[in-house]
Amino acid sequence: MSHSYDRVALIGLGLIASSMFWAMKRAGLAGEVTGYARSQETRDTAREIGLCDVVYDTAAEAVAGADLVVLCVPVGAMDSAAREIAPALKQGATVSDVGSVKRAVINAVAPHLPDGVHFVPAHPLAGTEHSGPRSGFAELFDERWCLIVPVEGSDETAIATLERFWQKLGSKTDRMAPDHHDRVLAVTSHAPHLIAYTMVGVADDLSRVTDSEVINYSAAGFRDFTRIAASDPTMWRDVFLNNKDATLEILGRFTEELFALQRAIRKGDGDLLHDYFTRTRAIRRDIIDAGQDTDAPNFGRSKT
Secondary structure, eight states: OOOSSEEEEEOOOOOHHHHHHHHHHHOOOOEEEEOSSHHHHHHHHHHTTTTTEEEOOHHHHHHHHEEEEEEEEEEEGHHHHHHHGGOOTTTEHHHHHHHHSSSHHHHHGGGGGTTOOOOOOOEEOOOSSSOOOGGGGGGGTTTOOEEEOOOOOOOOHHHHHHHHHHTTTTTTEEOOOOOHHHHHHHIIIIIHHHHHHHHHHHHHHHHTTTTTTHHOOOOOOHHHHHHTSSSSHHHHHHHHHHHHHHHHHHHHHHHHHHHHHHHHHHHOOOOHHHHHHHHHHHHHHHHHHHHSOOGGGGGGGOOO
């Protein structure tokens, strides 16, 4: 099997980077995979579990000679990571990322990259509530979308090679403009996470009053909120700080809808509530039909 890239460097060694490594090994996509993480503890763990062929103690060493460099750090750390690797990048290399926000990442990374290096941002829509180097697994990207978000002037060959690379990792790919990406993700990911954090926070306040009944008697709705709210706090802090406008717009719309439902409940308007829930239920069916979730009993959870 021909390699997509002879050498791939992963900067940041959390869930996404570790899953990329195992998926690359599964598909034989790279000759050598190098890695770097800011924390000594993370680097030691990566070496211990065989994550990456070589783990370096500096980002510059990790990217030297790499054909593809993937920035797998929180959005707020992209600027410093790009500064660190820029002098060591080889001519003709592709730099990409896995950030949940695209406009802010482009603004942070692009100015530092030298001429002759291709910048092709990307965002795999895959994750779990776990983080860290031990959390990765080869199947994370299977049948999930990876959005490729080229910048103005991105080299078409570099874009197409990165698309094929993600497809071989198991993903379906699509191309999207940066601002459109950030607006779509504000609806599908960012605002729902903030709402989940809020609901869990409210329940935490209540549980102090009710002797942890909220925790003991958690029904499926609240459990799903807690799963979402268990996500990496640094990553999500950076997402909201860096996708401010789109997130605030969607949260404004959410608040309006919430007020409308509050009014319907107060007035006893059963017809409005039934119609609203019928319309929103259909979206769940569309998500299942699109293969983005399972309709197995209990949402596919095991009985244990």
